[in-house]
Amino acid sequence: MTPVMRNTALFGLMAALLIGTGMVQGWNLALTILNMGLISAILALGVNLQWGFAGLFNIGIMGFIALGGLATVLVSMPATEGAFAAGGVRIILALILGAATIVGAVLVQTRMAKGRLRALSTVAVLIVGFFVFRAVFDPGVEAIEAINPASTGYLGGLGLPVLIAWPVGGLLAAGAAWIIGKTALGLRSDYLAIATLGIAEIILAVLKNEDWLTRGVKNVVGIPRPVPYEVDLQQDVGFIERAAGLGLDPVNASTLYVKFAYGVLFLIVLLLLLWLVQKALHSPWGRMMRAIRDNEVAAEAMGKDVKGRHLQIFILGSAICGLAGAMMTTLDGQLTPTSYQPLRFTFLIWVMVIVGGSGNNFGAVLGGMLIWWLWVMVEPIGLWLMGVITSGMADGSWLKDHLIESAAQMRLLTMGVILLLMLRFSPRGLIPER
Amino acid sequence: MDLINAIVAFANFVFVPALAYGAQLSLGALGVTLIYGILRFSNFAHGDTMAFGTMATILVTWGFQAMGISLGVLPTALVALPFGIAITGLMLLGTDKVVYKFYRKQKAAPVILVIVSMGVMFVMNGIVRFIIGVDDIDFADGERFLISARTFKAMTGLDEGLAIRTTTVITLVTAAIAVALLFWFLNKTRTGKSMRAFSDNEDLALLSGINPERVVMVTWLIVAALATTAGVLYGLDKSFKAFVYFQLLLPIFASAIVGGLGNPLGAIAGGFVIAFSEVMVTYAWKKVLVYAMPGPLEPDGLVQLLSTDYKFAVSFAILIIVLLFKPTGLFKGQSV
Numbered sequence: 001m002t003p004v005m006r007n008t009a010l011f012g013l014m015a016a017l018l019i020g021t022g023m024v025q026g027w028n029l030a031l032t033i034l035n036m037g038l039i040s041a042i043l044a045l046g047v048n049l050q051w052g053f054a055g056l057f058n059i060g061i062m063g064f065i066a067l068g069g070l071a072t073v074l075v076s077m078p079a080t081e082g083a084f085a086a087g088g089v090r091i092i093l094a095l096i097l098g099a100a101t102i103v104g105a106v107l108v109q110t111r112m113a114k115g116r117l118r119a120l121s122t123v124a125v126l127i128v129g130f131f132v133f134r135a136v137f138d139p140g141v142e143a144i145e146a147i148n149p150a151s152t153g154y155l156g157g158l159g160l161p162v163l164i165a166w167p168v169g170g171l172l173a174a175g176a177a178w179i180i181g182k183t184a185l186g187l188r189s190d191y192l193a194i195a196t197l198g199i200a201e202i203i204l205a206v207l208k209n210e211d212w213l214t215r216g217v218k219n220v221v222g223i224p225r226p227v228p229y230e231v232d233l234q235q236d237v238g239f240i241e242r243a244a245g246l247g248l249d250p251v252n253a254s255t256l257y258v259k260f261a262y263g264v265l266f267l268i269v270l271l272l273l274l275w276l277v278q279k280a281l282h283s284p285w286g287r288m289m290r291a292i293r294d295n296e297v298a299a300e301a302m303g304k305d306v307k308g309r310h311l312q313i314f315i316l317g318s319a320i321c322g323l324a325g326a327m328m329t330t331l332d333g334q335l336t337p338t339s340y341q342p343l344r345f346t347f348l349i350w351v352m353v354i355v356g357g358s359g360n361n362f363g364a365v366l367g368g369m370l371i372w373w374l375w376v377m378v379e380p381i382g383l384w385l386m387g388v389i390t391s392g393m394a395d396g397s398w399l400k401d402h403l404i405e406s407a408a409q410m411r412l413l414t415m416g417v418i419l420l421l422m423l424r425f426s427p428r429g430l431i432p433e434r
Numbered sequence: 435m436d437l438i439n440a441i442v443a444f445a446n447f448v449f450v451p452a453l454a455y456g457a458q459l460s461l462g463a464l465g466v467t468l469i470y471g472i473l474r475f476s477n478f479a480h481g482d483t484m485a486f487g488t489m490a491t492i493l494v495t496w497g498f499q500a501m502g503i504s505l506g507v508l509p510t511a512l513v514a515l516p517f518g519i520a521i522t523g524l525m526l527l528g529t530d531k532v533v534y535k536f537y538r539k540q541k542a543a544p545v546i547l548v549i550v551s552m553g554v555m556f557v558m559n560g561i562v563r564f565i566i567g568v569d570d571i572d573f574a575d576g577e578r579f580l581i582s583a584r585t586f587k588a589m590t591g592l593d594e595g596l597a598i599r600t601t602t603v604i605t606l607v608t609a610a611i612a613v614a615l616l617f618w619f620l621n622k623t624r625t626g627k628s629m630r631a632f633s634d635n636e637d638l639a640l641l642s643g644i645n646p647e648r649v650v651m652v653t654w655l656i657v658a659a660l661a662t663t664a665g666v667l668y669g670l671d672k673s674f675k676a677f678v679y680f681q682l683l684l685p686i687f688a689s690a691i692v693g694g695l696g697n698p699l700g701a702i703a704g705g706f707v708i709a710f711s712e713v714m715v716t717y718a719w720k721k722v723l724v725y726a727m728p729g730p731l732e733p734d735g736l737v738q739l740l741s742t743d744y745k746f747a748v749s750f751a752i753l754i755i756v757l758l759f760k761p762t763g764l765f766k767g768q769s770v
Contacts, residue, residue, distance in 0.1 A: 057545055059552075130739075138735075183754055189545045190476040191757060194687045198750035201684060205743050342680070343559065347552055354549065409563035416556025420533060423550055 041368030046320030060196030068169030068325020090140030101129025173322020357429025382410035460705030461664035487662025491518030694763025
């Protein structure tokens with residue numbers, strides 16, 4: 001079987017799984033899985049760029065996704081009335097002061113002669129800067145959070161169309177990646193891993209705690225949509241007629257229509273990105289990246305700027321994750337900082353990339369869709385399995401109750417086993433790199 | 435101004451909790467550092483190994499409690515701890531045989547082993563959630579306080595109380611015993627010496643007839659003991675929750691790296707550095723400062739540098755600073 005046939009067959013299988021889900025469990029669920037699967041595929045593309053092309057080990061994906069989510073709020077939510085006047089200026093001033101402190105510390109480090117005096121001045125600049133920052137910052141935050149805390153209490157956004165938030169999410173993530181890359185790239189691979197793991201937790205801590213920015217754990221709900229609302233569709237006479245023509249009732253048709261519309265949007269983004277990364281992979285730039293990945297020393301000897309290229313691809317990959325994060329929050333219609341869990345948003349993406357085939361963009365896309373489908377399906381399958389296992393047991397026995405209750409926890413176990421089996425028996429993935 | 439009360443408040447809210455947390459982190463970091471030294475990869479499953487060990491101990495504890503066995507003032511979990519260690523040890527040896535051994539034979543790159551350990555992390559996390567669930571479990575029994583704040587106040591006549599919790603004392607004593615045993619083992623016994631030799635130079639160690647599989651096996655057993663002890667102590671001190679143990683991974687790694695990966699002494703120092711900075715930066719100093727400062731200088735606000743949820747940021751910031759200025763860690767570890 002040629003690779004092309006094999007790959008077509010694999011994607012065909014994926015389509016069959018989705019269609020099968022639609023026929024057995026309803027098209028609503030199938031479209032839900034498809035939409036998140038498309039986003040997962042985009043995430044996998046981003047991680048594949050970093051790991052597959054360049055061998056960079058990033059386990060802070062969750063942080064970049066969360067930054068994308070933040071972008072949706074900042075771009076698309078309406079500005080809270082009076083919030084900016086109350087404390088916005090102070091906060092912006094404080095942030096500038098904070099940045100100035102860090103720049104000052106870096107300047108002291110680079111300009112002064114090495115020695116105790118330099119160390120002391122750096123620490124002094126940082127400490128003074130921190131207290132000045134807090135003195136300016138805190139009153140502003142208090143003023144903003146005092147404005148109608150039950151429904152707003154935050155700055156709000158720019159009130160622009162939500163689609164603009166997608167590239168902005170990418171930009172935010174790229175900015176964060178630049179900072180991490182500047183400090184952590186060039187260290188050994190596991191240090192980069194720990195650094196990214198840490199930064200993801202910090203980004204999340206900021207999202208959870210800075211109520212003036214994201215309302216923290218109170219969540220931002222009602223983020224504007226790029227597609228029409230179900231309620232509006234159900235009152236649209238033309239829509240009801242078309243739905244009736246297809247033999248659907250308006251309520252059902254409107255949910256399907258909205259999900260389908262999201263799916264089309266996501267598919268456009270995915271195809272565009274896939275085209276771009278395929279072009280990149282087969283360009284001299286892509287070949288250089290793989291050369292660096294396979295032998296850094298040799299690539300450096302050929303005059304390639306290894307650290308610079310690593311920084312570049314780290315930023316690009318993270319930007320894709322940020323973009324996907326913005327899409328995810330748009331799909332959810334709300335930003336819930338507590339819902340970001342590293343196992344789901346970082347490590348699951350890694351399972352997707354490894355299973356799909358690291359270094360191959362189509363593999364990443366397939367892995368994203370397939371693993372997401374499995375992630376959703378493991379729960380009903382586990383429940384069914386537990387039902388079969390426990391069918392012989394007496395009703396009400398503690399073991400039966402425990403097993404059925406725990407079926408929901410089967411997901412992580414399954415994902416781990418799949419990852420381990422893949423790494424052991426097919427380390428190059430379903431669609432290997434050519 | 436009341437310096438004694440200030441010192442007592444400082445000890446009660448900062449020093450004692452940080453000491454206990456530091457001991458727990460140190461034990462965790464020792465496990466990470468040993469695996470790094472001998473098996474040469476960063477084990478991302480370590481947090482979940484701790485969770486697994488704690489879970490095993492909790493199950494045995496429940497068994498003992500059902501049988502009516504208890505230690506009186508001390509928590510029953512201490513009796514269950516050796517059993518928990520044994521179960522975890524078996525589990526780790528099994529994992530090594532089924533998973534890691536293959537890659538060791540292949541001489542796979544460290545980063546592949548890290549990804550493999552991610553898979554193990556998933557599986558272990560799944561097993562723990564499957565068996566014991568995701569709820570908060572408080573398994574500390576026995577006396578809660580050695581000296582409660584009220585007794586302390588009555589004893590000394592001060593305004594501030596210094597509560598010494600039983601779990602804090604147990605943590606420190608157990609950690610001290612564990613560390614002493616570990617260092618005795620590494621420095622005095624034949625197996626321990628062969629482990630250090632293997633860690634320093636694998637080729638020379640193999641040449642002098644050290645059996646690598648035996649070294650690896652002993653390492654996993656020691657790691658099981660350290661991880662389980664760390665996990666149980668942390669669980670006794672706070673409470674057991676599978677997800678929290680996963681989150682401990684970051685401070686534990688920070689401790690190990692700050693101390694110098696592969697260096698056991700460094701891991702202990704790193705654990706205390708991280709614990710003290712986390713607690714001190716996120717503590718609201720108002721109470722201490724009100725006592726320590728003369729009247730007019732008393733602060734109005736909480737004097738909290740960062741909110742408690744930013745404790746990860748603290749370990750992370752220290753980690754970055756150390757990596758930038760002293761990549762091999764405070765104590766010379768294996769590196770780069």
